[in-house]
Amino acid sequence: MAEPEQLVVEAERQAAAATTLDELSAVRTAMTGKRSPLVAARKALGDMDPDARKQAGQALNAAKASIDEILSAREAELAASARAQQLAAERLDLTEVTEQSASGHLHVITQTWQELEDVFVGMGYRVAEGPEIESEWYNFGALNFPLGHPARDMYDTLYVDYGEPGTTLLRTHTSPVQARVMENQEPPIYVVAPGRCFRQDTADATHMPVFHQIEGLVVDRDTTLGDLAGTIEAFTAAYFGPGFTSRLRPSYFPFTEPSAEFDIQRPDGTWLELGGCGMVHPNVFEACGIDPEQWQGFAFGFGIDRLALIRFGIDDLRELWTNDIRFLEQF
Amino acid sequence: MKVLLSWLREFAPDIDGEPEDLAEILSDLGLAVEELSHVGRGLDGIVIAEVLATRPHPDADRIHLVDVDVGDGEALQVCCGAFNMAVGDLVPLATVGTTMPNGIEIARRKMRGEWSNGMLCSGAEIGMGDDHEGILILEQGLSLGVPLAEALGIHPDVLFDLEVNPNRPDAMSVMGVARDLAARLGVPFSVAAPNVDEAGTPAAERASVSIAAPDFCQRFGVRVLDNVPSGASPRWMANRLLAVGQRPINAVVDLSNYVMFELGQPNHTYDLDLVPGGELGVRMAHRGEELITLDGMARVLTTYDGVIVNRDDEAIGLAGVMGGASTEISADTRSVLLEAAWWDPMTIARTARRLGLRSEASARFERGADPEIIPMALDRFAELAAALGSTTAPGMIDAAGNRPESNPVRVRTQRVNSILGTDLSSSEMTGLLEPIGFACETGGDSQDFEVSIPSWRLDSATEIDVIEEVGRLHGFSKIARTVPVTEQAGALTPQQQDRRRVRELLTGMGISEAMPLPFLAPGDLARAGLGDDGITVTNPLVAEESIMRTSLRPGLLKAVAYNAARRTTGVSLFEIGRVNPGGGGDLPDEGEHLAVILAGQEATAATTLWRRLARHLTVTRTGVVNGPVDGLHPGRSGQVLADGQPVGALGEIDPQVLDAYEIDERVAWLEVDLGALLAADRALAPYKAPSRYPSSDVDLAFTVSDEVSADEVSATIAEAGGELLASVSLFDVFRSDQLGEGQRSLAFTLRFEAPDRTLNDAEVAKARQSCIDAVTNTHNASLRG
Secondary structure, rough: OOOOHHHHHHHHHHHHHHOOOOHHHHHHHHHOOOOOHHHHHHHHHHHOOOOHHHHHHHHHHHHHHHHHHHHHHHHHHHHHHHHHHHHOOOOOOOOOOOOOOOOOOHHHHHHHHHHHHHHHHHHHOOEEEEEEEHHHHHHOOHHHHOOOOOHHHOOOOOEEEEOOOOOOOEEEOOHHHEEEEEEEOOOEEEEEEEEEEEEOEOOOOOOOEEEEEEEEEEEEOOOOOOHHHHHHHHHHHHOOOOOOOEEEEEEEEEOEEEEEEEEEEOOOOOOEEEEEEEEEHHHHHHOOOOOOOOEEEEEEEHHHHHHHHHHOOOOOOOHHHHOOOHHOOOO | OOEEEEHHHEEEEEEEOHHHHHEEEHHOOOOOOEEEEEEOOOOOOOEEEEEEEEEEEEOOOEEEEEEEOOOOOEEEEEEOOOOOOOOOOOEEEEEEOOEOOOOOOOOOEEEEEEOOEEOOOOOOOHOOOOOOOOOEOOOOOOOOOEHHHHHHOOOOOOEEEEEEOOHHHHHHHHHHHHHHHHHHOOOOOOOOOOOOOOOOOOOOOOOOOOOOOOOOEEEEEEEEOOOOOOOOOOOHHHHHHOOOOOOOOOOHHHHHHHHHHHOOOOOOEEEHOOOOOHHEEEEOOOOOOOOEOOOOOOOEEEOOOEEOOOOOOEEEEEEOOOEEHHHHHOOOOOOOOEEEEEEEHHHHHHHHHHHHOOOHHHHHHOOOOOOHHHHHHHHHHHHHOOOOEEOOOOOOOEOOOOOOOOOOEEEEEHHHHHHHHHOOOHHHHHHHHHHHHHEEEEEEOOOOOEOOOOOOOOOOHHOOOOHHHHHHHOOOOOOOOOOOOOOOOEEEOOHHHHHHHHHHHHHHHHOOOOOOOOOOOOOOHHHOOOOOOOOOOOOOHHHOOOEEOOOEEEEEEHHHHHHHOOOOOOOEEEEEEEEEEEEEOOOOOEEEOOOEEEEEHHHHHHHHHHHHHHHHHOOOEEEEEOOOOOOOEEEEEEEEEOOOOOEEEEEEEOOOHHHHOOOOOEEEEEEEHHHHHOOOOOOOOOOOOOOOOOOEEEEEEEEEOOOHHHHHHHHHHHHHHHHHHEEEEEEEEEEEOOOOOOOEEEEEEEEEEOOOOOOOOHHHHHHHHHHHHHHHHHHHOEEEE
8 A cells, every 4th residue: 555645746746747637637536536545545544553543544634635735736727728728729810800990970061960959959949940842931931031022132042843933942041940930839939940951053162052051049038139149159169169259240131130140250360250140020020920029039040061161171062962982981 | 342441531531540440340330341452552663664565475375575665765574474455555564673562572583584574563463443364554644654653643542342231222332331430430420512513504494304103213313414524534533433443434434433432322324415305204114125225235125124215205224224325425425414313122123133234323223222312413423523624504303203201210218228138228329320310309208219210221111120220330249148048958859869869870880971962863863763853943053953852862872873983882871861752732742761872782781771770769560571662673672661651662772773873783772761760659568577487499490482571471470479489580591402493491599488487398399389380371381300
């Protein structure tokens, strides 16, 4: 029968020789299993006298503990090395990607449109919409442009072949949405109306027969021109950022009075003419069934396309409409 | 509208300040200054020169060599890019060392091998008129070598180019601009009465006016002038006209223009000898009546045009728009009838627009001229003409049409402040209004007042018009800015939010948003396999913009073709946009569509996309029904259902359509009526707690005819599986010779589970058999292996 110390040495040798977890498992069975010398030695203890048995038992227990420790250590070693091998085998070059451009891009007009909506929603406005093919009445008549009024000529209107000639047109501005909202909603009204507009224009770097505007309308008990100026200023700060200010200059639109152009001053002191605005004309209120002695309001409107051009540094309006993927994927 | 500072000062001498500051003030008054320029500045070094000879440049076509004499008798060679001068012409020469008004310094230099000793100047280059093309040819008689400014009597001045809004008829004159500016600056403004010496036979005995169209012509004033000058106008007048962009013609024409610019009243001269009896009449034209206008064109008139007629009722002028050729003044003219009249703005606008004859005169009449200025305009003309030797017959003919009464406007102080957001007293308001001629009358204890609108403000008639003037003169910039507070919570509508969710989903799937033009050319829809053209635009500028679309397909196909032509294939794009399918209501139907185009992908890619979209929007009872769709591959197309109703189509673009667009790859397509889709029932199914018990999976493969869709088989399984069937999903499809023509294998995984127990084998077997029986019976299918 082998001495316990020899068993430990033997276990140590065999464990070191094992190169896989499976081999190590066999070593464990051989060294500590039912048929192992260790178990045999333990069985043989019963035949010894008590003193010798105690001494031999202690030696066997110590040997068993040592062997277990050796095997566990070797097992941890082999497991770590197996993991390391597997991980090494699984190594990837993370730039080996064949799938192109995983994400699509919103059009710059949509991005600008949504940002504008968000600014006004944050200021308590709802978003209204109206048809792109519009009646002469909503585009002009309800907005205090009498038939034959020269101011209609300021808008190079495109008409469509529908109904009586001259009655149906492609809206020249988003202002008809004002009239539609006022007809359908009791004041107070706080809305913006972004939308697509049309005019008879030859496409070039700064003109297109199709463009986008956003319109604002507020109708309340005591809305003032000061409210209009303050709203434009608040919008300017919210959209363009700190350091941008605004001014109103007297102007003329049939559907507002007083009317104004509004300009934005950049931090470098230069001005950007942005849009038109004014107090809702009493005739417009009356055309929409609102008593101008009870309610007052303001309206404003400006182009979305030019803002998009400025924001993204695009120098030609036509680029917006080419749908060249090399354009679309830049934004 | 261009105005000179020196001219403004003739009405308000105390107008002072830096030109830039004055420009700011004008803009703040609503007279936006588009350009501020300095006249007569930078003319040092520019002298009078005579053209001695012109010769071709030996080595250049676009420039030639001009020899000029600057008074020393020597020929000085200059290279010049304009060819409009002749030998003997006097021209302005910028001598070597001159700094031009635009900052460019003139040096002696070689141009293609030839020396140029200075530069000949165009009118625009030296602030005299707008002509950039030719060299300014000066009048004869100027001394050679003399500085241009000295020779022409040009003094430094400031020119404001103003943008005048349609509601400011008064600002179409130097006088009107001066009135506004003086009011804001708080300096005196006055109009000197012209001094007219009258002599000879009274005008009333030599001329007469009858008005047969009294609404069209509210007033018609005439003076008779004799010995009118036939030569050029005085230099100071010509200089002013040049500065404001009006080319001097001759004394009579220049006088007419000068008075118009100064007072805003267009006027016209007739050769008295060519007007029998000096008799003038006003009537509307007859339909088809013809008139030869001053420009020699024969004009065919309508009953909406006003005309001036002679004694024989023959039209001799197109009222307010252009004179007639038959009475035009000439070098022989000795006596003239001078007309200053008031014409109906709308009529003038219509005539000028129809005939394409918009002019400085029609622009003023269109806005509404001042009927009260007519006598002064006639007198001012006579006064200026007298200085050139003409005499004025005594008296003025002043014929009246229908002059509407103008009633004072009651203005409520409280209302003014309420609209403007100001806190002005009534006296502050009247203090702003009086200087621009709005006479105010305050009465008793009332804070309100009555305003008499001046005759030069035809645009003003109501309280709100006066409120605008108060605001304008007070200054919009001085009004305190406030932000109105609303109790309303700002929000997008559910539909607007969904539109954004759709966009996010699609971009998240790698699809970019396109924005094709919403217009189509005739035949574009047919080319895309979509049938007839939609609603047409009646006045498009180009045929490509003459049809409104009924589908987003032509636009997106064009976008794919555009990119393919630039060597980018496999493009995925979407669009959300309006379409007009027709309709019979007050307005055409207008829907909002969503379309997705997937170049380089097969039809099933569109199905996958549609399912993701439907699930994202929690649309219920969705489906795809195979079947032909116009313009799509007949064997790879189908309708899509939401809430059980058709809302669009998907599939692959018909190869014939792809050929027409020169697209060489397969293109998957989806187009849905987004409005209908979002309006469909989108309620979530009632909540079910996930089962805590294990589920069992069963795989079933069937041989099914191609006529039966996988969706139909799946639906049959779902129904047969009952409550225990948690899910069914297609995981494999294959065709083979063994299966036979027109057949294929569809393999599904069925997952069974119960909320309250672990299903035993018998239960699963029973459910499985039900599913097998249902599919084999319903679809004439057989279970495989």
